[in-house]
Amino acid sequence: MDHGGPDREHRRPEGVSDETVEALGAFSKALEMTERARGHLYEFHQLTGSADLELDRAAALLRKAGHPEWADRVEGDIIGRNVIPGHWTFQIIEEYNRTYYEPFKAAERQALEELADGRDHLYEAEMKEARRTAGHPDHTAR
Numbered sequence: 001m002d003h004g005g006p007d008r009e010h011r012r013p014e015g016v017s018d019e020t021v022e023a024l025g026a027f028s029k030a031l032e033m034t035e036r037a038r039g040h041l042y043e044f045h046q047l048t049g050s051a052d053l054e055l056d057r058a059a060a061l062l063r064k065a066g067h068p069e070w071a072d073r074v075e076g077d078i079i080g081r082n083v084i085p086g087h088w089t090f091q092i093i094e095e096y097n098r099t100y101y102e103p104f105k106a107a108e109r110q111a112l113e114e115l116a117d118g119r120d121h122l123y124e125a126e127m128k129e130a131r132r133t134a135g136h137p138d139h140t141a142r
Contacts, residue, residue: 013117020115021122028120031108038101045089055079 012021055074063071083089112118 009119010122011119012122013119016116016122024112024116024122027108027111031104034101034104038096041093041096045093048083048089052079 055078059071059074059079062068062074084092087095112120116122
């Protein structure tokens with residue numbers, strides 16, 4: 001059954017211009033890209049942590065292979081080292097979240113609240129409406 005258009009949460013409020021819908025769509029897209037960048041930051045954090053833990057094994061194997069000087073060097077110079085001055089990866093994530101991500105996310109949410117009655121994805125919902133085939137079972141509005 002075709003429900004004839006987007007649900008209320010995705011319907012453009014009265015008086016919201018095409019330009020506003022497009023601008024809010026761009027703002028949301030930018031936030032989505034930031035979400036992806038943040039995911040890569042967590043991946044960087046996890047991979048770096050895993051590498052640091054694997055160094056324990058490398059040092060033990062170097063010691064067992066008769067290279068205690070290299071085991072000492074790995075243990076003393078690399079294991080537990082800051083990735084940038086004064087910071088481990090978790091601290092980079094904390095600063096990124098506090099300094100950039102959280103204010104960005106709050107601003108995008110506030111723009112949606114003030115400019116579009118809090119309705120998210122208006123641009124995409126209108127694109128869906130324009131691209132669907134009315135009556136097709138896999139193209140329903142809702």
